[in-house]
Amino acid sequence: MMLRHSVSFAALGAALAFAAPAMAQQAAADDHVSKPDAADATPADGDILVTGTRILRPNIASAAPITTVTAQDIRAQSPTNIEEVLNRLPQIAPDSQQNYQDSDGRQRIKLRSLGFERTLVLIDGKRLGTQNGEDAGIIPVSLIDRVDVLTGGASSVYGSDAVAGVVNFVLKPDFKGIRIDGNYNFYNHQNRANIVTQQAQASSFPTNTGMVNDGGRADVTLTAGTSLFDDKLKVSGFVNYKHQDLVPYDARSTSACQLVQTGTDGPLSCSLSSYSVSGYISPRSGANNGTAYVNNPDGTRSFVPYGAGAGNAANPYDGYSYQRAFTRVNAGGFATLKLSPAAEIYGSGIWFRDKSTNRFPTRVFAAANYGSDPYQVNCNNPFLSASQASAICGAAAGTATLAPLDVRYRFNVPYLTDTYVNSAIRATGGVRGKIGDAWTYDVGGVYARNQQDYMPASLPQFANVNRSLNVVNVNGTPTCASVVDGTDKNCVPFDAFKAGNSNQALVNYLYSGLAAEKQTTVGILYDVLANVTGDLGKYGIKSPFADQGLAFAAGVEYREDRQFSTANAAFRADNGGSDADLRQHVWEGNIELQAPLVQHKPFIEELQVNAGGRLSKYSSNPDKFTTWKLEGLYAPVRDIVFRASFNKAQRAPTVVEAYQASNISYSRQGGSQNDFCAPVPRQIADPANPGKTITTTAPLASKEVCRATGLSDSLYGSATLLCPNDQCTVRSGGFTAAPETAYTQTYGIILKPRFVKGLVFSVDRYRIKINNSLGYNDDSYYTDGCLRSNGDPFFCSGIVRAANGTLYAAAGTNPTSGFIRAGTTNYYFSIARGWDFQSQYALGLGKVGRMDLSFNGSLTTFAGGQDSPLQPERNCAGYYGNGCGQLLPKWSHGLRATYVTPDDGFNASFNWRYVGSLTSANNSGDPAIGGTPDRVQKTFGYIAPVSYFDLALTFNIAKRYSLRLIANNLLDKAPPILANSYNISLARNNTIPARYDSLGRNLAVGFTANF
Template identity: 65%
Template sequence: MNFSHSVSKIALTGSLMLWALPGAAQEMTPDPVTPAQAAAPTPADAKVQADATTATTAVGPTDSGANDSIVVTGSRIQRPNTTSAAPITSVTAQDIRAQAAVNVEDVLNRLPQVAPDSQQTYNDSDGRQRIKLRSLGFERTLVLIDGKRLGTQNGQDVGIIPPSLLERVDVLTGGASSVYGSDAVAGVVNFVLKKDFEGLQIDGNYNFYNHNNKDTVASPLARAAGFSSPRGLTNDGGRADITVTAGKKLFDGALRINGFVNYKHTDPVLLSERSNSGCYLTQTSLNAPLSCGLTPSSSTSGLITPQTGANANAQYVNNPNGTREFVPFGPGAGNASNYFSNYAYQRPSERVNAGGFVSLDIAPDAELYASGIWFRDKSYNNYPAIAGGTVNVNCNNPFLSGSQATAICGAAAGTAATAPIDLRYRLGEGNDQPDTYLNTGVRLTGGVRGKVGDAWTYDLGGVYARNHQDYTPSFVNATNLQNSITVGGTRTSPTCATTTDAACVPFDAFSAGNTNTALIDYLYDQGTSTTTGTLYDVQANVTGDLGKYGVTSPFAEQGVAIALGTEYRKDTLKSTADSVYRAGLGGTDTYLKQDVWEANIEVQAPLVEHKRFVDLLQVNGGYRVSKYSSNPSTFNTWKIEGIYAPVSDLTFRASFNKAQRAPTVVEIRQATNVEFARGGSGTINDFCAPTVTTNANGGVSYGAPIASRDVCRATGLSDALYGSPTLICPGDASTGATGCTVRSGGFTADPETAYTQTYGLIVKPRFVRGLVFSVDRYKIKIDDSLGYNDYSYYTDGCQRSNGDAFFCQGIVRNPGTGTLYSPASSNPTTGFIRQGTTNFYKSIARGYDFQAQYTMDLASIGKVDWSFNGSLTTFAGGQDSPVQPQRNCAGYYGNGCGQLIPKWSHGLRATYTTVDKGFSASFNWRYVGSLTNADNSGDPAIGGTPERERTSYYHVSPQSYFDLALNFAIAKQFSLRLIANNLFDKTPPIVPDSYNVALARTNTIPQRYDSLGRNLAIGTTIRF
């Protein structure tokens, strides 16, 4: 029996069994809002009736007493009694408090519809938190705050939002470009903030990891390599979060002012502090036993590789016993240190957010509004302090012993001659150097909104957002390294040979255990690269109820509603660096920008209401036209939606969307900016040239080309030149690079087009009041999908497909000669292999979403609220070309399956609340389905061929996590929360070569699994 599918059935059965609970539950109004409350009808005089499953028209905090705002996700039309035609998942403030979330990332990672991310566990992170719906990429997910854009796509950071400030989060999955514009291809995430607050409130929580380190498969391997692997209970990784919120209403409520300040701090957890990550686990070949991935360059004894002479390319380390002699590199204490020992399992960071909201009624039906949010986030990535590079050593260096000098210099030992070596020396495990990320930003909104008569509302406003990042890496100054290695004098009184740098510190690279901090200070530079992204967004939106003018179906009570809008946006991205950064790491300054003008219309038309066999029949439509400065064409997006409820208990819904995404400014530059390189990151040879073999006497012989004649013919090569030595890509005398020419850019990147379909069913049985269940089928297909592809996309694809023109077009030969090398100075139009951002074929996502909510009345002892959210993914992947098979990565990882999407995942929460609401207990079950290495998929399209089948470490079993939250309303002004996430301290599953799978060195998939252990939290809310 497939355990994953069995649990899926159990979970679904459990949610459906809510229907069969005896008796009609009495409706209760929990405080704060829960999904069950959203399910219940609001009083007859309420302005909004919430749709339980979608929460599409759930009421956020009103912005004014005169102009109650309806926060609607997925539509510009604001009207009561609306049922969404597209599935929307909502996370309430109660849910957020129950998990003691410090980052917005923590909130969203629990939703099956969101591809989880874990920037706090990536040592390579830049500190910014971004959202990916359906694993289709953050560029395809539009993020809003109260219905307006968060900021630029490239500079997006949802960490600007403190979780304690959230009223709820709405997640609409599926295309929404016709309503919101480009980027809403995978869907929309709308953060609804608490703004209408009066008084003073303090929210705070502190959480930490309480984990019992038990031996894992990594433990004995780490110890055998001379590394530590901890045992026993540990309490670490503390995270503190405090928010102070204040608000005041003045002039009889006409002026409303709110402000907040939020501070959060995160302590580091190192890889060496968990038993599952004592060393980086790898399989050196298919089905090989696990081993610690030893990195020669991490040796604290120093790794020396002579480049010439009899010992050329031999790897030596200085004997760790203190003698000045070389021994061969190999595993064991002293010879190799743990390169990743001080990598962060949880990155240290410190963030401050502050902001305010103000609104003023300037007339009975007109309101001025403004808001501002500012943040500053500082975080670090630690990397080993390794002095590395090719240097020339003087053969009479006083630090060299006789045997060492002979090994490097041969007969020239003891003379003033020099010999090249490749040096990799880790200057102590405690001297790792930080890369610092300082992210700052501001988001300002403002405008005027109101009503005109009874039929029309308007909102004229805009957003200014600015994200700024200072990246300050540490790197070795190559000139200083050479200066420090060229040493004269004596071993007891060494001197640098250079006469131009008085600060030079001699480097004893030929003894083990050098930790000279003065040398580190001399060798390492810190330069800063600065990137600033800005968004200017101006919108004018008008909504009208045409029923006030009699535009109503004869069979409906509500009239036709309409929304009209126009929008102008400007995106800019500026990148600069100081002279130190440029001298050490290169690069050029850039300034990128893009403008867009858009106009849209949206219509809701109830056709039949409250008739026999038709409680509601409604159609919706939307259309948007867009013009981007980066593209000569105008493009359009649209939606058509339908809702049919034969009775009030049962609603069918369907939505069809055409969504488009224009390339971001970074993608435009990657597509259009022409850059040439010889050999790319290594030597690239023409696969139609002959293979070359050099014999012991220096003679050269030619063999058959790697590619077939048919493949080479598809690249435009004549049969007469197939296998000709003239095709061999030569070296470039001016740069020293070898290999074929790679051209990046010089191509047009057109908008990608997505077609989204959703079909759903909502059940609200009147015989079980408060119960709502929904199931929705989604199908997303993206044509001309935008993405960055390096040269291997074309060369490998051309070979694998046996000459498919879709791939082979990226190999552009010189006419006549058929060669693939050209001088970059002439900006050639032929003679290169292409790479860069481009439109490739299709991306595909398909599956089902399930949601259920129920409030069970327990009469005098309280009530229990149930909520269920599950997702079944049936397809996640794409198709590389018209003649290639579709790649379905649902449930698989590896071989290009980077989505890491299990076929099934869900969350099921039950919350008990006493009658007086003085106590509540919430228990949550999070389930993550299995993942299997694509080699074992049995699908050749993703590499599942018999010869690649693995026999070990190819499967990650389903994982269940349980959370408990206790809330005590001790007094009207004071509440206390005690929370345990991953209550049973489940150890994460082992995944070898995890960096290739999840971009993490943690031996697991931290974005999918609770990798640091049990998390305990205490939180409080104090009101004044």
């Protein structure tokens, strides 16, 4: 297959002639800097296993860039979650599962912002678990020796899903003794007035200013290990407990309300909700039919118009979780039994359970949530004042007549919660060894099971709400009519006509009789693999110009992925859907070759070629897949090292992607857009009066665009095209998801000048292009694409009209026409390009100590893709909005300086994290991402670069005890503020919490005690 987007094979050969190796450097457990190219482990015979290859041999070199985070780096951060460690690496798309409401709590890793499905996560060189069920929360932070991040693709070594690269967590081996690790950290933040607080105060919402100390997080680990029988048997184990306190949105001035802006430069306001603590009432008959009222916030039984104002409209997100409350328990054990140099039995097991919650106000929901029937209230209800009864019932006020109305009420009682319980077990085992001087083998496997139990908050029962509104006077006591007539003796009267209801007994009744909703999703991985490595140089098979000979690794693997989900009847009643049991398996075989061609010769210190290939056969696809790599290493002298790596991978869809593509389901979508060929009222600029707007009912799309969707000109603008309730039919699925094909290139140079002892610097260029990229696209992908492209058939073909031109059909009829497509499919190209820069410098200070410096920076030059053959490439590097969800600044870096005393008794580590600027795609000047002159924003169009500074002080006492004092975001920098943040970051807290330190300064104290 031609490398259409990259280099020719002639150029490939030329690159290999001028490529060079970076000598791998072993990362010790207490290293103070990140290593540009670190090894995985150093077995007893001096062989080294490097992430990215399975070949074992001394002095092995890495042809692909590897970034390593050491245990010392991790301790200097005092992290509670793995994602906090990885968020600081420019190569990884930041995530913040504990900082936004829609999260399910699982921690997933996304290299190059290409998705977790394309990032392979390993523990000690073996898979963490199934891709869809993966949760890196199982990895105990305190036991990590280091984290190796290999970017640029490793599919031929580990599997076709390593398209973007590999993240390998190396745990501390062979622990002896007893160790206790503990950390406690919290946020210490100065809330300052800002544009959000101004809008919140204008909406009469309370605001929080001044100093706050909150969000406490505790983490303690007990580790124990020993060796027996002359170190032949080694066993160790650990138990870890973590707890994190809630931080609600209203605890920060920057999230006092959700800031919204209409248009590109419209007025600012706060999101408002009719679910007010004062209570929203709207009659559904008579003269006031449809009028929106709230109970007077002053407590009198009178109605005032619904709208902004104290106690009137509510802040819907004030109590949402900015930092979710969670608890986690983690435990595990490791064992090795060395029978002989040729046979070592190994095994491990890790288990965890994580519980986190999302908060929601306790409410009575609008009747429309249950169907078309309104609630009913009796017109002689004792809670109604005369004026309220007249407004709702008219002439029937004071009678037993039942009047229809809508009620929405937020109670002053504890919040309801969505609860997520994530649990997993991962077990490994096998036998490995070394046979003679030339051969090693490893036969083993992984079993991993991840389970998520999702228990959402339910709606109160419609019947109970209705009964609680039908209240009569019994001897001066308001009593449910259903209690009087005996149909429901448990009914509690609902006073919906006065502000500030905090009746917990009423809430308990409204929600009584509901079965707890629960959905369970389980992902299971069975992975069996056998690998053998050989150093054929021991048999004299080598180049006459090299000291080392040909080396190779070969392996076979069987892997089965399964995911099944079930839900109880209560969950299905509220949320729909159906149970599923998905699975696929794959047989794979791989081989790697490492061929040193010239070593230690004039002008050629090292010249080496590496190659690898993998053949995969997935049960879900009739064809076999091939992946390969070709690498070159060249060092003219020891000080200068060049390298190049080329990878090709074909990735099959995961079991979930395959199901999402093929399974057909129907829903109603469209909102105010409706059918863009229908006459929907909208505001447009008045051509006769600049600065003014007029209302038009002309279709949003042109006649030519509508014709491209299959609509006849005679129906253009016809009201018959209007979808019922503005909701057109969306059909998800019905596709065949084909494998995607990825090509990855990296070119690099490493400098290790002898005249600057201790300095290593590397720079690497990466280019990734994914053909027939797999991904999920909702209905707007097709409608917006069809509009934006002026009728491109690639997009417009996703709008499938019925014979009468409509885009709706009766639910459950499984129509073959009359819908907008959605779902997982192949959608052309995904592209990632950029440069990585890494450096380390160990500076000896003589009797004063030493200074260790490390630098890791990334320049992203392209992040995006091409949606169709007729569309231009969409480059989202440095932009946000308009579908640019990568949120990747063009430049970001981390620079850490660590001073260590001569006796290692004290060290001080200072870290500078730099996040480059981000610009609204509207202001990009690139029409491909919506940067047209009419869309330029004057407000919220730019996020300035941000620098964060961290300080960690470590005191080592008698080589047995360690005390750490840490300040992350030392200067307490507040996050940048964005209007409409949910459309940008899926967070309603007016920022991008995954990218920025959104909760302020974090102070930590940690200790380690060894016994």
